[in-house]
Amino acid sequence: MKALVLAGGSGTRLRPITHTSAKQLVPVANKPVLFYGLEAIAEAGITELGLVVGDAHAAIEAAVGDGSAFGLQVTYLRQEAPLGLAHAVLIARDYLGDDDFVMYLGDNFIVGGITGLVERFTAERPAAQILLTRVGDPRQFGVAELDADGRVIGLEEKPEHPKSDLALAGVYLFSPAVHAAVAECKPSWRGELEITDAIGHLIESGQRVESTMITGYWKDTGNVTDMLEVNRLVLESAEPRVEGLVDVASELIGRVVIEPGAVVERSRVVGPAIIGGGARIRDSYVGPYTSIGASCTVTGSEIEYSIVLPRASIAEVGRIESSLIGHDVEVTPAPHTPRAHRLVLGDHSRARISS
Structure with missing residues (x-):
């Protein structure tokens, strides 16, 4: 089994920090959030990793290197624009070959690692296995619909009227069958190739898609509030x-x-x-x-x-x-006189001032 880690997003919700730094390299307890995912992959016994990078590729390549510090063999795969998770699978097609693989979003944080998920997938060999968690507002996520036996029967990406509160977390496991499904995908209303559409094609073709509920903690560290919460959690231990x-x-x-x-x-x-x-x-x-x-x-x-x-x-x-x-x-402190605020703010910044 190989791993495919996605680190090509632009991090718009973490601006202005991400104007000059990759969101996956923002630290949690003084360690880039990306490193926690790489460590989880290595702990699961996976050694070959394709790292999908975008505009911030130089910073990520400098931080990760050849992967040997994590016990990994890293191959960098350039994504010219963040065109969707299925697009990342598409550009990694030659690298992945006919191997099973785990796809891990590089800005996600999961307590407990992925070893159990990998072991279950290897033992049961479905076409795909997804990780689910209950969320308060599923409209911000890919959402899964399950039948009475817990098998996935439908998926929607950021639906206006969700059919469940089960959101897809940032870890997916796939057999090579997903490549044919990705080839069937067309750009969504967002202009992206959605991985939910690819998994939907697997379901429609009668292939088995299983799900696992997260029993521990999961966060998409895409905004400041979530970054601070993950930092709190890591420091607790x-x-x-x-x-x-x-x-x-x-x-x-x-x-x-x-x-x-x-x-x-x-x-x-x-x-x-x-x-x-x-x-x-x-x-x-x-x-x-x-x-x-x-x-x-x-x-x-x-x-x-x-x-x-x-x-x-x-x-x-x-x-x-x-x-x-x-x-x-x-x-630094502002001058006491005149009574005014002096600001130098980057694009998309937010300032809260108490006068």
Whole structure:
């Protein structure tokens, strides 16, 4: 079995961060979310991986390399535009050959890995196996309809009137039969080749499509709210360790990770939290569910339930909560006079100001 990981999306819901960085490389507990998926694939015993990349291919290739750090052999497959999940299968046709494969969306996060899913697929050999989870608003997802025996009898992509609350999560397992089904697909109203249509062709041709309900946790980390929630979840399982320097005037409470080269001075860090390598925390408070990236500085400030990407600087700004702060960002206090806000905001940014 091979793996096909999709990392070619543009990440519009994470703008402006994704104007300069791939959404799959935004870190969760100081590790790119993509890496969690690669680790899950390797843990399932899969070694050959096709990585579908788009405009951000250079950054992803630099981060993943040849895959050997994960125990994988990575082949990069260029997708010129995000034209749908079935399109990704289409461009990977030669690479996949006649092998079974697992397709994993690179910005998805699943607790518990995929080993059990792979083992079940290998034992039962349906034409396809999908992963389902119950959601509050299924109109934002591909939605499955099941019969009384739990077999998939229909699929719709982002339906206006969903037939169930069962959304497709970002992991699919396929036999080579899916290639003929993909070849039958036509662009949807979104201009994309939908994987739900391909699976629908399998069902219509009488082939068996099975489903598995997620028993653990799943998130599509496509927006800031979900990124912060996944960061919280991962930090919950962090094992405390101190490999940097913490002075006697500082206090660490709970599950706190201080990575090598980090310095904490006259500060209080309440876990779960992680302070990245080379970061400096001075005269500050870092609260629960916060990830401070490598080489960041936090001075005279408070921050909680946030993700700060490498080399950002936060100085003398009071309290920050529920925030995602990008690479090399500088956060500083505004002048007290005149009473005005000075902003430099990227395209598609959102600013909330309390006057």
